[in-house]
Amino acid sequence: MPIIVADGLSRSYPVAIKEPGLGGTLRHFLRRSWRTVEAVREVSFRIDPGEIVGFLGPNGAGKTTTLKMLTGLIHPTSGYLEVAGFIPFERRKAFLKQITLVMGQKEQLLWDLPALDALRINAVVYELSDQTFRERVAELSKLLELEDKLTQPIRKLSLGERMKAELLAALLHRPQVLFLDEPTLGLDINAQAAVREALREYNQRFGATVLLTSHYMADITALSQRVLLIHQGRLIYDGGLSALLERFAPYRQVKMELERPIDPATLASYGEVEGVNGREVRLLVQRHALTTIIARLLAELPVLDLSVTDPPIEQVIGRVFSEGTVT
Amino acid sequence: MLELFRKIRILLSTYYAYMLEYRAELLLWALSGSLPFILMGVWIEAADSGQFPYGPEAFARYFLAVFMVRQMTVVYVIWEFEAEVVQGKLSPLLLQPMDPVWRHVASHVSERAARLPFAAAILVLFFVLYPEAFWIPDLMAVLSFCLVVVLAFALRFIIQYTLALCAFWTERASALEDLWFLIYLFLSGLVAPLEVFPPAVRAVVEWTPFPYLVHFPASLLIGAPVDVGRSLSIMVGWMALALGINRWLWRKGLRRYSGMGA
Numbered sequence: 341m342p343i344i345v346a347d348g349l350s351r352s353y354p355v356a357i358k359e360p361g362l363g364g365t366l367r368h369f370l371r372r373s374w375r376t377v378e379a380v381r382e383v384s385f386r387i388d389p390g391e392i393v394g395f396l397g398p399n400g401a402g403k404t405t406t407l408k409m410l411t412g413l414i415h416p417t418s419g420y421l422e423v424a425g426f427i428p429f430e431r432r433k434a435f436l437k438q439i440t441l442v443m444g445q446k447e448q449l450l451w452d453l454p455a456l457d458a459l460r461i462n463a464v465v466y467e468l469s470d471q472t473f474r475e476r477v478a479e480l481s482k483l484l485e486l487e488d489k490l491t492q493p494i495r496k497l498s499l500g501e502r503m504k505a506e507l508l509a510a511l512l513h514r515p516q517v518l519f520l521d522e523p524t525l526g527l528d529i530n531a532q533a534a535v536r537e538a539l540r541e542y543n544q545r546f547g548a549t550v551l552l553t554s555h556y557m558a559d560i561t562a563l564s565q566r567v568l569l570i571h572q573g574r575l576i577y578d579g580g581l582s583a584l585l586e587r588f589a590p591y592r593q594v595k596m597e598l599e600r601p602i603d604p605a606t607l608a609s610y611g612e613v614e615g616v617n618g619r620e621v622r623l624l625v626q627r628h629a630l631t632t633i634i635a636r637l638l639a640e641l642p643v644l645d646l647s648v649t650d651p652p653i654e655q656v657i658g659r660v661f662s663e664g665t666v667t
Numbered sequence: 668m669l670e671l672f673r674k675i676r677i678l679l680s681t682y683y684a685y686m687l688e689y690r691a692e693l694l695l696w697a698l699s700g701s702l703p704f705i706l707m708g709v710w711i712e713a714a715d716s717g718q719f720p721y722g723p724e725a726f727a728r729y730f731l732a733v734f735m736v737r738q739m740t741v742v743y744v745i746w747e748f749e750a751e752v753v754q755g756k757l758s759p760l761l762l763q764p765m766d767p768v769w770r771h772v773a774s775h776v777s778e779r780a781a782r783l784p785f786a787a788a789i790l791v792l793f794f795v796l797y798p799e800a801f802w803i804p805d806l807m808a809v810l811s812f813c814l815v816v817v818l819a820f821a822l823r824f825i826i827q828y829t830l831a832l833c834a835f836w837t838e839r840a841s842a843l844e845d846l847w848f849l850i851y852l853f854l855s856g857l858v859a860p861l862e863v864f865p866p867a868v869r870a871v872v873e874w875t876p877f878p879y880l881v882h883f884p885a886s887l888l889i890g891a892p893v894d895v896g897r898s899l900s901i902m903v904g905w906m907a908l909a910l911g912i913n914r915w916l917w918r919k920g921l922r923r924y925s926g927m928g929a
Contacts, residue, residue: 353927413758414925429925433764441762448759450681452688457681464674465765 342386343517343549344410349419351380351405379405381573382419387551389516392543394560395553397570398661403553406570407519410551411441424517437466440515442507444525449494455505456490459512466513473512480508484538500531507535511542518542520552524559536562557654571661581653589656592630593649594623599642610637619644624651678769682777689781697785700741703734704793706858720862725889727800729860731793732812732885737857738786739779740820740880744771745844748831752924753838761921768828775824804888811895812888818899819880822906826876829913835920856882862891876905 355377358368367373380402387393397403408414409421412428412435421428426435449458456477463473481487484504489497497505503523510518520539524532536559543550554560560567560581567584569577577584594611598619607613610633611625625633630648637643686693707730711723721729748771751757760767794801804812827844834840852858854877861869861882872878879902886893 408758408925411762413761415922431761436762436764439762441759443759446756446759448756450685453681453685457684460677461681461770462763464677465763467670467674467764 341388343389343424344385344387344551345420345422346386346406346410347384347420349380349383349406349409349416349421350378351402351409351414351417352376352378378573380409380416380570383570383573383575384419385568385575385578387549389549390543390547391566392540392550392552392564394564394567395551395570396560396567396657397553401570402573403570404521407441407521407551407553411439411519412436413441437513438515439517439519440510440513441519442510442521442523444503444522447494447502447506449502449505449509451495452493454491454493455486455497455508458494459490459509462509462512468513476512476514477508480511483541484508485534498531500527500534503527503531503535504538507538514546516546516548518548518550518552520550520554522554523552524554524556532556532559539563557652557657561653569657569660576660585650585653585656588660589651590627591624591651592627593651594625594634594637595647595649596621596623596637596641596643597645599644602641675773678773679777679780682770682773683780685774686778686781693782694785696741697738697782697789700734700737700786701789703730703737703857706730710859721860724800726860727797728802728889729885729891731790731800732888733857733881735786735790735888736816736819736881736884738782739816740823741778741782742775742820742823742827744775744824744828745831745834745841747771747774748828749834749838749840752834757924771828772824775820779820804890808888808890812884815884815887815899818902818906819884822876822902822909823880825906825909825913829909829916832913832916832920835916835923851877851880854878855880856885860886860891874901876902876909879905 353376354374356368356372357375358364383402383406395403395406405414409416410423410428412423412431415429424435424438426432426438428435449455459477460473463470468476477490481490484507486501486504486508489501489505494502494505507523518539523539524535527535539550539552540563542548550563552559552563565580567577567579567581568575569584577587579587591612593614598621601616601619602621604613604616607616607621607623611623614622614624616622634646634648637646707727710719710721710726710730713719714721714723714726719726748757751760751767757767760770827847830843830847831840833843854872854875856878861872861878864872879898883893883898883902887895
């Protein structure tokens with residue numbers, strides 16, 4: 341039975357428009373004009389317990405709006421939504437105790453106090469006993485490698501440590517459904533990896549469901565088997581990462597090292613020239629013509645070395661979004 | 668019940684720790700409430716030359732009591748709430764199984780505890796500088812003062828929090844507090860005791876919530892005559908009214924907040 345059910349979910353909201361300059365300012369003051377933005381349109385999906393699902397889309401695609409609907413912060417304009425057996429917007433206590441929302445760069449912890457003090461507040465808000473609180477802090481601080489940091493004021497922590505402390509606070513009540521909006525935003529590679537590892541560990545240990553958005557493809561490829569692709573408010577893909585490549589990237593990348601530089605115009609007759617760097621060439625070749633093209637390349641060009649790979653996923657998704665190849 | 672006490676204890680102790688991080692600010696905040704001392708000087712001068720129901724000593728005691736009431740009833744929820752709404756920090760708080768207002772209440776109560784030593788120091792300093800004004804109020808006066816000052820704080824908190832909820836509709840709800848404060852300044856007894864108002868004006872003012880925020884508790888402490896039963900009834904009435912409007916605005920406001928994208 342799915343833990344998240346979204347059927348035909350839509351959300352539009354008004355945005356005030358203001359023209360630049362003094363005239364625009366005065367008009368804006370006297371009479372505000374509004375325009376309706378359809379942030380999310382007819383989005384449907386189901387997520388099973390324990391799944392980690394990546395939520396991808398360019399800025400403004402409707403990712404955050406969808407997350408806010410799923411957590412109950414905003415009401416869908418239309419459509420049906422159920423999370424962990426609850427209607428999110430009713431925000432019942434029993435529902436709130438099962439979910440968590442982490443928004444990168446929106447701190448909840450009290451800035452001037454050590455994390456441990458702020459965590460005590462979370463413990464009473466979620467009605468955890470002292471013993472449970474201590475056990476969970478010990479367990480999670482180990483998971484997040486924060487053991488010696490919890491008694492330092494939050495403002496003295498590095499960005500990565502702060503994010504981990506936020507995550508600790510968000511996981512203290514052991515939520516079954518995690519909504520993460522850019523949890524690794526602004527973190528360095530090591531901290532990103534640590535946050536990812538902690539999320540994976542949490543998911544495995546407690547069978548929690550995770551839905552995360554991220555700008556870093558590495559987060560998605562490392563954590564999720566399944567991705568939801570959202571573009572201009574519409575869900576354009578729901579499925580596995582490898583199937584995503586096949587569907588949106590019906591081509592492969594051929595890397596060659598040549599004996600001598602070849603004119604790009606000549607290269608273009610074999611496939612789309614992605615890049616030429618002296619004797620090194622990258623071509624994008626249609627999958628169905630791959631064997632024929634490789635045979636021709638080997639026969640007709642002075643090839644020293646040749647390899648075939650999938651194009652990087654960032655690139656594929658970037659192409660989907662920029663070309664709007666929505667099928 | 669035990670769980671509730673634990674909740675209160677941890678909330679208060681954590682926010683108390685938080686407030687103690689601002690030692691220097693606490694002293695400044697306590698000092699910034701010294702307007703009653705300035706007005707005391709003005710009224711003592713006036714008492715020497717004019718016909719007023721209070722003599723110089725009584726004026727001194729009245730404004731001293733006003734100072735204490737002010738220290739115990741400072742409310743700043745509107746600025747904090749406005750910032751939460753404008754910066755979107757309210758959203759994560761709404762996803763916790765506790766009404767966000769309790770954090771503000773805990774913050775205010777803890778701030779009071781942290782401020783107390785500074786306020787007491789100012790009080791001692793005052794008596795050293797002006798020993799003629801020293802008096803020991805009777806126990807009944809002190810007890811009723813303590814009770815009423817808590818009610819005055821509650822009333823002021825509820826009213827300001829109600830104004831704060833307008834942040835759901837306007838980005839600058841604190842402008843409402845500025846306007847409110849101007850009226851409060853004159854009608855609460857902060858600038859002058861109500862006894863010096865013309866009787867007709869005073870009769871009208873007594874139906875507003877203002878005198879009960881300062882004048883009523885201060886009068887209890889110095890033993891000035893007040894109608895306790897009637898005053899308490901009016902206080903409770905305003906509290907109930909403000910609370911009703913507050914809950915209504917909260918529901919409407921949340922709907923609007925989520926309508927704008929939370």
